[in-house]
Amino acid sequence: MSSRRNRIADRVFKLWAIGCTLIGIIMLGIFLVNIAIDGLGRIDWDFITSLPSRKAEKAGIYVALLGTVWILVLTAIIAIPVGVAAGIYLEEYGKKSRFASILEINITNLAGVPSIIYGILGLEVFVRTFGLGKSVIAGALTLSLLILPIIIVATREALKAVPKTLREASFALGATKWQTVSKQVLPAASGGIVTGVILAISRAIGETAPLILVGAIVYLNKPPQTPLDQYSVLPMQIFNWISRPEQEFSVNAAAAIIILLLVTFVMNGIAIYLRYRWQRKVKW
Amino acid sequence: MSHKLTTQDVHVWYGSFHALKGVTLSVKPNTVTAFIGPSGCGKSTFLRLFNRMNDYIEGFHMGGEIIIDGRNIYGKRILVEELRKEVGMVFQKPNPFPKSIYDNVVYGLQIQGINDKHVLEEACETSLKQAALWNEVKDNLKKSALALSGGQQQRLCIARTLAVKPTMILMDEPASALDPISTAKIEELILELKSQYTIVIVTHNMQQAARISDRTAFFYLGELIEYDKTVNIFTNPKEEKTQSYITGRFG
Amino acid sequence: MSQIDNPVHNIKSALDQMFDLVTMQLTKSKDALAGFDKDLAREVIQIEKRVNGQELQIDRVAENFIALYSPVAIDLRFVLAALKINNNLERIGDIAEGISKYINETNSPLDATLMEESNVMPMYEAALRMLKEVHEAYEKEDTSIARKIFKSDDYLDHINAEAITNLTHAANGDASKLSDALYIISIIRKLERIGDQLKNIAEEIIFYIEAKVLKHVKPK
Numbered sequence: 213m214s215s216r217r218n219r220i221a222d223r224v225f226k227l228w229a230i231g232c233t234l235i236g237i238i239m240l241g242i243f244l245v246n247i248a249i250d251g252l253g254r255i256d257w258d259f260i261t262s263l264p265s266r267k268a269e270k271a272g273i274y275v276a277l278l279g280t281v282w283i284l285v286l287t288a289i290i291a292i293p294v295g296v297a298a299g300i301y302l303e304e305y306g307k308k309s310r311f312a313s314i315l316e317i318n319i320t321n322l323a324g325v326p327s328i329i330y331g332i333l334g335l336e337v338f339v340r341t342f343g344l345g346k347s348v349i350a351g352a353l354t355l356s357l358l359i360l361p362i363i364i365v366a367t368r369e370a371l372k373a374v375p376k377t378l379r380e381a382s383f384a385l386g387a388t389k390w391q392t393v394s395k396q397v398l399p400a401a402s403g404g405i406v407t408g409v410i411l412a413i414s415r416a417i418g419e420t421a422p423l424i425l426v427g428a429i430v431y432l433n434k435p436p437q438t439p440l441d442q443y444s445v446l447p448m449q450i451f452n453w454i455s456r457p458e459q460e461f462s463v464n465a466a467a468a469i470i471i472l473l474l475v476t477f478v479m480n481g482i483a484i485y486l487r488y489r490w491q492r493k494v495k496w
Numbered sequence: 497m498s499h500k501l502t503t504q505d506v507h508v509w510y511g512s513f514h515a516l517k518g519v520t521l522s523v524k525p526n527t528v529t530a531f532i533g534p535s536g537c538g539k540s541t542f543l544r545l546f547n548r549m550n551d552y553i554e555g556f557h558m559g560g561e562i563i564i565d566g567r568n569i570y571g572k573r574i575l576v577e578e579l580r581k582e583v584g585m586v587f588q589k590p591n592p593f594p595k596s597i598y599d600n601v602v603y604g605l606q607i608q609g610i611n612d613k614h615v616l617e618e619a620c621e622t623s624l625k626q627a628a629l630w631n632e633v634k635d636n637l638k639k640s641a642l643a644l645s646g647g648q649q650q651r652l653c654i655a656r657t658l659a660v661k662p663t664m665i666l667m668d669e670p671a672s673a674l675d676p677i678s679t680a681k682i683e684e685l686i687l688e689l690k691s692q693y694t695i696v697i698v699t700h701n702m703q704q705a706a707r708i709s710d711r712t713a714f715f716y717l718g719e720l721i722e723y724d725k726t727v728n729i730f731t732n733p734k735e736e737k738t739q740s741y742i743t744g745r746f747g
Numbered sequence: 748m749s750q751i752d753n754p755v756h757n758i759k760s761a762l763d764q765m766f767d768l769v770t771m772q773l774t775k776s777k778d779a780l781a782g783f784d785k786d787l788a789r790e791v792i793q794i795e796k797r798v799n800g801q802e803l804q805i806d807r808v809a810e811n812f813i814a815l816y817s818p819v820a821i822d823l824r825f826v827l828a829a830l831k832i833n834n835n836l837e838r839i840g841d842i843a844e845g846i847s848k849y850i851n852e853t854n855s856p857l858d859a860t861l862m863e864e865s866n867v868m869p870m871y872e873a874a875l876r877m878l879k880e881v882h883e884a885y886e887k888e889d890t891s892i893a894r895k896i897f898k899s900d901d902y903l904d905h906i907n908a909e910a911i912t913n914l915t916h917a918a919n920g921d922a923s924k925l926s927d928a929l930y931i932i933s934i935i936r937k938l939e940r941i942g943d944q945l946k947n948i949a950e951e952i953i954f955y956i957e958a959k960v961l962k963h964v965k966p967k
Contacts, residue, residue, distance in 0.1 A: 377591035381653070384547060384585040385604035385660055386577045395607070400594055684750060706815040707750055730814040 244473075251466025259467055263433050264449070268460030273468050276449035278435035279348070279428070280417060280475075283445055286352030287359065287416050292409055295360045299367025299405075304393050323361035330358045331425030339426050346427025349439040354426045355419060359412040366408020370401040403490025410483035414476050420447035446472045500525040500664060500694040501546065504561040508541055508718075511555035515541050517718045518560070523711075525663075528686060528695045530709035530726065532702055534746065537715040543666050543698045547583040548576050564664065581608075584657035588669040590649035592641035592656075597624075597633050600641045600652055604660035619659050627655035628685055647678025654685065665689065667697040671704065683708050702742055706730050714738045754812045755822060758829050761805050762836075766882045768798050769836045772843040773878060773941075777871045779847055780934070783856035788847035798840040805833045821955065828955035832885070835944040835951075839878070842937045842944075849930050858927040864917035865931050867938070870906045873899060874941045881948050890956050896949040903942035910935045 262272020298319075306312030334354025344350040374397050382392040398405075429442050430452040436443045446468060453465035501523040508516035516538045523529050531539035541550060548569065550556045562569050569579055581604070592600050601623050602616040610616065620637065624630040629651040633639070641652055650670060657665060667686070671679040686695055686708050699705050705712050706726060713723040714737070722729065722738045733739045740746050772794045779787035809826050812818065818826055862868060877899045884892035910932055918924040953959055 375591070377587060377589055378593065380549065380585075380587060381591045381593065381656075382603070383552075384549065384580055384587075385607065385656065386581040387604075387607045388577055391607045395603070396593055680750070687750065703817045706817070727811050727815065731810055 247466045247469050247473075250463055251468075251470050254463050254467035255470060259464075260471070264431055264444075268458055268464055271453075271461075271464055273446065273449055273471060275432050275435045276444045276446045276468070277471065279432075279443035280445045280472075282348045282436050282439075282443060283352050283355060283423075284413060284417060286348060286439060287355045288409075288413055290352060291356035291359050291363055291412070294356070295363025295409070295412075296367050296405060298360070299364045299371065300393060300398070302364065303368045303371040304389070304397065319361050319364055322357075323365065327358055327419055328421045328425070330354055331422030333357065334422055334426040344440070346429065346442050347440045348436045348443045350426050351423050351428060351443065351445075352439070354422050355416045358419060358422060359416050362412040362415065363409055366412065367401075367405050370404025370408060371397060373404055374400045403487055407483045407487045407490075410479050410486070414479040414483075417472070417476055417479070418447060420445075420451060423448060446475075498525075499523060499563075500565065501696070502561075502563045503542075503545075504563070506542070506545065506558065506560035506562060508538070508545070508550070508556070508558045510553065515718050516558075519715075519720045521713060521720060521723050523694060523696060525694050526690055526692070527710040528690050528697065528708050530705035530712045531696065531698045531715060532700075532705050532712060532741075533715035533721075534741065535700075538718040539698045539713075539715045540668055542715070543668055543696060544585075546664070546666055546696065547580050547585050549585065551576065581660050582662055583664045583666060584660060584662035585666045585668065586650070586653050586657055586670045589673050590646055590653055592644070592649050592652050594640070594642055596638045597641050597644070597652060598637040601656050601659050604656060608660075623655040623659040624652075626658050626689070627651045628681065628688075629655055645678070647674050647681060650674060650678070650682060651685065654682075654689075658689075662693065664694040664696070667695065669698055669700060672700060679704070702730075714741060716741070751816050751818065751822060754808070754816060755818075755825060758805065758808055758812060758826065761801070761808060762829050762832060763886065765798070765801050765805060765833060765836050766878075766885065768794060768801060769840045769843070770875075770878055770882065772798065772840050773875055776843040776847045776850075777868075777875060779850050780857075780871065781868060783850065785851055788850040791847035792844055792851075795840055795844040798837060802833055802837040805829065809833075821958075824955040824958060828951040831951050832948050835948045839941050839944050842941050846934055846937055849934065853927075853930060857930060858924050861914060861917050861924060861927050861931055864913050865910055865935060866906045866913065867931055867935055870903055870935060870938050873902055873906075874938050874945070877903075877942065877945045881945050881952070884949065884952050888952075888956050890953045893949040893952045896945055900942040900946050903939055907935055907939040 259272050260277065261274050262270060263274055264276075265271040302312055302316055302319075306315070331354065334350060334357065338344045338350040338353045339346065342350075344353075378396055378400060379392055382396045387395070423445055427442075428448045429444050430448055432442060432444045450465050450468045450472065453461040453468065456462075499522040503522075504520055506516055506519045507514070519538075519542060531543060533539045544550045545558065545562055546564065546569070550558075558570065564579075564583065567574065593603060595603075598620055601620045605616060605619055621630065621634075624633060629648060632648060633644070633652075641649060644652060650673075654665075654670075670686075671682045674682065683704065686697065689695060697705075697709065709726045711724065712726045712729040714721045714729065714733075714735070716737055722733060722735045724734070728734075729738060730742060733742065772791050775787050775794070776791045778784060779791065809830050812826055816822070877896055880892055880899070881896055884890065884896075914928045914932060918928050
């Protein structure tokens with residue numbers, strides 16, 4: 213009798229869990245459909261290649277999209293080597309030192325800092341102190357700071373996932389620490405590291421708040437040519453359009469959101485693909 | 497005959513835990529020596545001293561002397577990497593690198609800066625033959641080592657160790673993760689390798705110690721209780737504790 | 748070849764040597780009796796020391812084998828059989844030595860008529876033949892040869908059973924022949940025991956090869 217009751221409870225819980233899962237998916241679905249209805253018709257080649265304009269039907273995302281690409285590439289160039297190196301140091305070398313443990317606590321804390329604070333930090337340090345002004349490089353540096361903790365943590369997790377036996381095997385053959393890390397541990401962890409890096413960067417794509425502070429420009433008629441040029445980014449463009457009263461601009465915003473989502477999905481897709489490929493290749 | 501390995505009053509602590517309490521023994525060249533004892537008796541710790549694999553463990557420190565080929569391996573002048581080329585190690589779980597069979601075998605040479613393809617290929621073949629694996633893999637050297645069976649992986653790990661040309665091989669329960677047939681192959685291999693190497697093996701399997709070793713050391717709670725010819729240990733141990741352990745009457 | 752084959756092989760050949768030694772003892776003691784050759788008899792007594800040494804050696808090797816290799820199935824049956832065969836062979840050696848001691852104790856050759864009538868020499872020949880057959884069965888691991896032994900032993904039993912009658916008849920009340928007759932009857936009794944030992948060995952061979960326990964089964 214009680215086993216029947218347990219079965220019913222089991223079914224009820226299952227349905228409830230499915231319901232909860234569906235809430236998220238349905239919400240996202242409604243949002244996507246809504247956006248698609250509004251914006252899909254607006255997307256064409258002109259929309260992507262046009263400069264911003266006061267007239268909604270003429271306006272495009274060219275400057276903002278290129279600004280986003282600039283920011284992304286620079287952020288990646290800055291954040292990946294620093295983040296991965298820091299992760300390697302913390303995981304492989306600095307385990308026992310006091311210095312490393314202080315560092316570790318700070319990095320954990322950094323990950324919890326709201327992004328707006330990074331914006332203030334970037335404004336003070338890069339824009340003012342370093343005198344970089346409202347440039348792409350200042351924005352990229354700020355975003356790098358923002359995603360560094362994510363990359364460091366992802367790198368450490370990936371390194372941690374490499375079995376101790378692999379390191380021992382390498383050491384036992386007379387390898388030095390660096391040989392072991394560079395020839396065995398890093399290649400084995402690269403799947404996880406790459407996945408973490410891509411996820412971190414796709415987070416950077418969507419960030420607006422810190423960039424508002426460090427000076428992303430809303431209305432700009434040419435994309436940046438050098439790292440020191442002014443720039444705009446897609447989220448800023450969307451934010452700007454959405455805050456206009458005219459209905460046409462919100463159509464533009466919807467179209468830009470689709471593009472932004474597309475970029476994010478593609479990056480996440482690549483991350484998932486890489487992880488899958490690595491998991492299949494390396495089995496312990 | 498002079499000794500390959502001599503330890504003098506070796507103590508090991510992990511933090512405040514006293515893991516080895518004054519172990520003194522000697523091992524002759526070209527013999528198989530087995531370390532037996534219940535889990536946590538310090539036999540693996542002792543084995544891992546010989547190629548300084550404990551160095552990475554937090555809180556590890558030791559006292560006493562370990563002499564291999566006349567040199568104190570914990571002396572100031574010793575380069576750990578050089579020592580490990582002399583004293584190879586095979587682990588409990590087969591741990592090939594997630595690379596090809598060939599890459600696994602030649603790794604130890606590549607890190608020494610040897611890149612001559614001829615030399616590497618020859619070393620690969622020789623080592624795989626010594627490890628009795630050549631015939632099974634010679635057509636698939638580029639295949640991933642992870643695709644091999646457990647027993648083959650362990651022989652690959654032995655081949656990898658041999659490629660570096662050590663004079664002594666430490667084995668930490670090398671067959672405990674393998675099925676009986678693979679185990680028998682590993683044991684045969686050990687007996688064959690004996691003519692060229694000095695082998696020290698930690699094993700939980702007393703029959704294995706009995707079958708393959710010349711001398712057996714019984715450890716208990718960090719102490720070396722008895723060290724003698726294997727035949728004597730298994731037919732007429734001098735110590736009560738040894739007798740209790742090998743007859744399964746412990747505790 | 749598996750590792751365990753090595754020690755098995757060693758025990759096998761050690762036991763083989765034991766067979767050879769005992770066969771040599773029995774042959775020489777037979778010749779000593781036939782030719783009243785005291786030197787040969789002393790040689791048999793000398794060989795006994797080697798037999799005893801070999802017995803201890805096999806015991807030790809077998810013990811080590813059990814301790815180190817934990818044999819099971821055929822290997823276990825073999826080593827158990829080997830220990831018993833070893834023991835039986837040593838007893839046969841003892842008997843051969845005992846007979847040789849008789850020869851040393853007597854001052855003149857045993858009475859020819861008594862020897863003839865008691866059939867002691869044919870019995871000796873038969874025992875020796877049986878020993879060789881058992882050895883062959885062991886070497887070839889052939890149980891069909893081992894099974895023949897039980898039949899041959901009947902012949903020894905037969906001579907033993909008739910020995911008193913035969914000797915009494917042959918002595919024909921001649922008191923001077925009493926001592927010789929007693930020696931001969933003792934030798935015959937000893938040879939009969941050799942037959943029993945050989946039968947035991949045959950049983951052990953069958954046990955280890957076929958895993959059949961033949962002991963204490965009454966023949967039908």
